[in-house]
Amino acid sequence: MKAVKILLTCAAVAFGSYPALARDVTIAGWGGNYQDAQREAYFKVFAEKTGLKQIETTYLGGLAEIKAMVDTGNVTWDFVITGGNELQIGCEEGLFERLDWQAIGTDGLLPEAVQPCGAGNVVIGNGFAYNSEVFPQAPQDWRDFFDREKFPGKRGVRNTPVMNLEFALLADGVAPDKLYEVLATPAGVDRAFAQWDKIKDLLQYWESGAQPVEWLASNNVALSTTYNGRIIMAKREGKPLEFVWKNHLVNMDVWAIVANSPYKKYATEFFKTVNDPANQAKFSSLMPYGPSNTKAGALIPAEILKDLPTGDNIKDAAFMSDAFWVDHQDELTERWNRWSTQ
Amino acid sequence: MKTSSRNPNSGRLTAVALLVLPLAVYALLYLMPIGSMIWLSLDNGELGRSLERFGESDARDPDARAAALLADMQAMNGRQQGEAARALNQEIAGFRTLFISTARKAGEIPPTMAGLTAFDARWADQRFWDVLRDNAGSVTWRHFRKATGLDFDKDGRLGPYGDDIYMQVMLRTLVIAGQVTIVTLVIGYPLAYAAANASPKFAHFVLIAVLVSFWTSVLVRTTAWVILLQTSGLVNTALVALSIVDAPIQLIFNRFGAIVSMTHVLLPFAIIPMMNVMRTIPKSQADASRILGAGPIETFLRVYLPQTLRGVAVGGFTVFILALGFYITPALTGGPGDQMLSFYIADFVKKSLNWGMASALSVLLLAAVLLLVGTFGLLNWATLRRKEPA
Numbered sequence: 001m002k003a004v005k006i007l008l009t010c011a012a013v014a015f016g017s018y019p020a021l022a023r024d025v026t027i028a029g030w031g032g033n034y035q036d037a038q039r040e041a042y043f044k045v046f047a048e049k050t051g052l053k054q055i056e057t058t059y060l061g062g063l064a065e066i067k068a069m070v071d072t073g074n075v076t077w078d079f080v081i082t083g084g085n086e087l088q089i090g091c092e093e094g095l096f097e098r099l100d101w102q103a104i105g106t107d108g109l110l111p112e113a114v115q116p117c118g119a120g121n122v123v124i125g126n127g128f129a130y131n132s133e134v135f136p137q138a139p140q141d142w143r144d145f146f147d148r149e150k151f152p153g154k155r156g157v158r159n160t161p162v163m164n165l166e167f168a169l170l171a172d173g174v175a176p177d178k179l180y181e182v183l184a185t186p187a188g189v190d191r192a193f194a195q196w197d198k199i200k201d202l203l204q205y206w207e208s209g210a211q212p213v214e215w216l217a218s219n220n221v222a223l224s225t226t227y228n229g230r231i232i233m234a235k236r237e238g239k240p241l242e243f244v245w246k247n248h249l250v251n252m253d254v255w256a257i258v259a260n261s262p263y264k265k266y267a268t269e270f271f272k273t274v275n276d277p278a279n280q281a282k283f284s285s286l287m288p289y290g291p292s293n294t295k296a297g298a299l300i301p302a303e304i305l306k307d308l309p310t311g312d313n314i315k316d317a318a319f320m321s322d323a324f325w326v327d328h329q330d331e332l333t334e335r336w337n338r339w340s341t342q
Numbered sequence: 343m344k345t346s347s348r349n350p351n352s353g354r355l356t357a358v359a360l361l362v363l364p365l366a367v368y369a370l371l372y373l374m375p376i377g378s379m380i381w382l383s384l385d386n387g388e389l390g391r392s393l394e395r396f397g398e399s400d401a402r403d404p405d406a407r408a409a410a411l412l413a414d415m416q417a418m419n420g421r422q423q424g425e426a427a428r429a430l431n432q433e434i435a436g437f438r439t440l441f442i443s444t445a446r447k448a449g450e451i452p453p454t455m456a457g458l459t460a461f462d463a464r465w466a467d468q469r470f471w472d473v474l475r476d477n478a479g480s481v482t483w484r485h486f487r488k489a490t491g492l493d494f495d496k497d498g499r500l501g502p503y504g505d506d507i508y509m510q511v512m513l514r515t516l517v518i519a520g521q522v523t524i525v526t527l528v529i530g531y532p533l534a535y536a537a538a539n540a541s542p543k544f545a546h547f548v549l550i551a552v553l554v555s556f557w558t559s560v561l562v563r564t565t566a567w568v569i570l571l572q573t574s575g576l577v578n579t580a581l582v583a584l585s586i587v588d589a590p591i592q593l594i595f596n597r598f599g600a601i602v603s604m605t606h607v608l609l610p611f612a613i614i615p616m617m618n619v620m621r622t623i624p625k626s627q628a629d630a631s632r633i634l635g636a637g638p639i640e641t642f643l644r645v646y647l648p649q650t651l652r653g654v655a656v657g658g659f660t661v662f663i664l665a666l667g668f669y670i671t672p673a674l675t676g677g678p679g680d681q682m683l684s685f686y687i688a689d690f691v692k693k694s695l696n697w698g699m700a701s702a703l704s705v706l707l708l709a710a711v712l713l714l715v716g717t718f719g720l721l722n723w724a725t726l727r728r729k730e731p732a
Contacts, residue, residue: 060692062693062695094420160693200678203678323439327435332435334505334507340678341511
């Protein structure tokens with residue numbers, strides 16, 4: 001064992017002196033509690049296995065930085081956690097490396113987690129939340145979110161059509177598995193906007209995931225769309241917030257490696273680390289998002305499991321379609337911007 | 343060498359040479375990015391080159407254009423296909439998937455119109471071919487068409503046939519910048535006066551107060567306003583406690599909040615130039631005016647104010663130009679109807695990777711600023727000329 005470690009260290013030193021590896025391996029994540037949990041569950045394990053020194057940085061979404069890096073040939077990030085939509089576009093445009101799934105192995109992974117350029121890793125529940133001190137009578141579903149009489153007050157939402165149009169259709173009674181069928185038709189899009197028209201004057205846009213929690217806790221908005229993890233973490237800190245699980249929309253954050261990363265040869269090791277059920281179970285117990293490895297569920301205690309967007313909570317969830325948004329985001333963002341401007 | 347060093351002209355030449363160098367560096371550093379931005383808003387080189395054969399094919403012969411398109415697709419590498427698909431999808435939703443799926447199989451599809459429509463029925467739709475034809479050149483106006491809402495009708499006449507949302511946002515940006523400028527000047531003028539004329543101790547206090555807020559990060563100041571003005575914030579709690587209002591009023595996440603926080607951020611830029619001008623005005627002038635019989639108001643309006651107008655103009659103009667480019671502050675403190683043009687520019691850069699569109703909007707914003715600077719310069723010049731003969 002010791003010999004292996006020494007060998008690894010020697011290898012690391014040898015590689016470390018290689019000119020192309022002048023900088024340390026750089027991992028970009030979403031910051032906050034989320035990244036703290038990833039550090040505990042994955043980064044430390046990866047560092048131990050490879051002996052590599054790591055730098056962490058914050059990723060703010062989008063592909064602009066990554067495209068600039070790849071276009072100029074100055075790749076300063078290696079591993080990045082991004083959204084499914086960005087992954088698909090970035091993969092088609094050569095911004096991410098293709099993964100060698102044969103070497104990584106797909107044992108136990110959800111089929112959606114196995115992507116040509118990325119590994120789905122974090123299952124996120126997108127729903128809405130409320131302050132239980134303000135509304136003792138809890139809102140039940142999306143219909144209540146769009147009901148200004150029953151639940152008066154401002155609504156926190158993100159300034160984008162992505163997911164918001166789905167929420168509106170769920171409120172209008174569309175079945176979770178029919179969402180994208182309806183949304184692909186002009187009449188379906190009109191239906192979604194008609195729902196938003198009902199509460200247009202109540203909207204307050206949030207930019208960062210921390211805002212809905214602050215706003216709900218300080219009674220600034222009555223209801224807000226949000227990620228389940230933020231609300232559960234706030235609850236654990238004693239804030240009187242509740243997440244509505246009915247018809248939440250599930251999406252997956254994915255790990256990818258930036259094209260031409262000098263640390264390409266460590267990709268297999270990295271993806272093995274983040275796909276490992278024990279590591280994923282550790283992550284989920286620190287940060288209440290779901291694992292992408294089905295074997296992780298058995299390793300998570302029941303009291304944590306009830307707060308994850310998996311298990312019982314996933315029964316009537318809808319699954320976000322990255323394929324739909326890759327095609328329609330430009331068009332629908334234009335329409336959303338026009339709608340919100342007028 | 344000896345003779346030339348005695349030549350009086352050589353010193354001047356050296357001076358010119360020494361001046362030209364920094365000027366060239368300045369022009370390079372300043373004008374290059376602007377130039378490349380303008381270029382980016384029109385450039386279609388990548389896509390144009392990728393569709394070279396298609397661009398040269400006969401538009402009236404469906405089989406020839408289908409064959410040319412398939413040949414172009416085969417010549418592209420995966421990355422070029424992806425970039426072409428992204429650009430085309432900005433024009434018609436769904437073009438990305440259609441383009442990529444066709445390009446992947448381009449070698450197997452029979453190079454005729456029938457072959458293409460058999461592979462995917464959507465190719466029968468003329469709209470896709472029109473968009474391809476529009477984008478086969480090396481220069482494109484599509485970003486400007488979208489940004490201005492101007493488009494050509496069937497007869498080739500230019501008119502407002504498109505969507506003018508970005509022009510509306512531009513107008514809103516100008517209005518917000520104007521509102522912020524007025525508020526800053528109204529608040530800044532007395533403060534600048536106090537700093538320029540009061541006792542040194544008080545003047546220092548005002549100056550330090552202004553500079554401390556100048557040195558604080560924009561985000562910190564903005565967050566402070568959110569805490570102060572929110573529904574359960576200090577201001578609302580005080581207003582309710584004093585029974586001035588019955589229920590908390592909406593002070594933030596609307597135009598009011600956006601203007602308050604932007605004014606705070608920009609106040610130093612108005613105060614400092616006004617204060618500098620006010621300091622140069624001798625106090626004895628006011629005394630002279632009073633001795634000659636003018637009241638305090640007349641003294642202010644006829645003696646003091648006209649002399650400070652230059653500072654007001656410089657301060658106001660600086661604030662206005664800076665306010666035009668704001669987006670973080672209104673995004674955090676404004677409502678849905680208070681997002682400024684830069685918000686959409688940032689959105690295009692970061693989220694949809696549509697750098698051409700972002701450039702087109704930036705060019706429009708730059709044009710608006712240049713137009714205003716030009717008008718301001720012209721007015722300034724006209725007033726100076728009017729004064730000179732007297």
